[in-house]
Amino acid sequence: YDTLFRGQGGEAPLNPLTSKRRTNMELNDYQSRRVMLDEGYAEAAWHSDIGSRDTQEDSLRISEHHLTLLATVCDGMGGFDAGEVASRTAIGYLHDRFEETPYSDCRFFKNVLEGMDAAVYDLKDAGGRRLGTGTTVASVMLSGRRLYYLSVGDSRVYLLRSGELVQTTRDHNYGEELLDLLAQERITQAQFEAEALDYDGLTSYIGMGGVALSDCNEEPVILRDGDVLLVTSDGLYNAVPIETITQALSESTAVEATKALLRELAAHPFDPRDNTSFIVIRYHKRPNARSLS
DSSP: OEEEEOSSSOOBSSSOOOOOOOOSOOTTOOEEEEEEETTEEEEEEEEEEOTTSSSOOEEEEEEEETTEEEEEEEEEESSTTHHHHHHHHHHHHHHHHHTTOSOOSHHHHHHHHHHHHHHHHTOBOTTSOBOOOEEOEEEEEEETTEEEEEEESSOEEEEEETTEEEEOSOOOBHHHHHHHHHHTTSSOHHHHHHHGGGTTOBSOOBTSSSOOOOEEOSSOEEOOTTOEEEEEOHHHHTTSOHHHHHHHHTSSSHHHHHHHHHHHHHHSOOSSOOOEEEEEEEEEEOTTOOOOO
């Protein structure tokens, strides 16, 4: 099973659907899938919409291969069609290699990172000029109960366990660098506030011609029954408070959690509302599955 989901409603293998400008949120605007894993199964639900933007630069894709799940969100940038092409190129490169790789751990992400970056960096327009575009990527791989993740940019991976929501990835933006400098007392509060206007500027992304920063866990996170994962672009967490996202993800199924997030998006208008794409995954352990340390 392999789904590329972009824009308003619908799915298509590799070929994106045309997205219409939308300002109203529909609570049934999601899709879902159960994926069998080696020691249980994952229920996944996902949503992607253009928001109030003129173009959809997010791409979202879910693939299953040999009882392993790969789920990815990319948030393109560059304006016009460039961001759309960048996110589609990156997600296509990643998932196409997933179906060929012998690895179901962090080696897969490490092996494809350079090629994915080069594929976006080398994109050209009709006149042969580089597009100069880029994209974030946030991706999770579930192999049995083992979770591996990759992040470049400011798209995020969250883990909800026992009511506590943890961001497993770090934002690669200027704001995080400023916070580090402030914590190390290398800049003053006044200097931080003066530079904070550029807080969201990315310091690493796919397509920069050599990825500067990336998050990828070498040691797996061992999932527990009922753990919930959220893979999302910044359109969600910029519009909905984290406490509210936590409450939504606490719903009993991935579908109900997705519906709750859609209700919250509708209740928290953000103008202009960004492209918003997210995947909710709830892990279910098989009752007799062996214990992992």
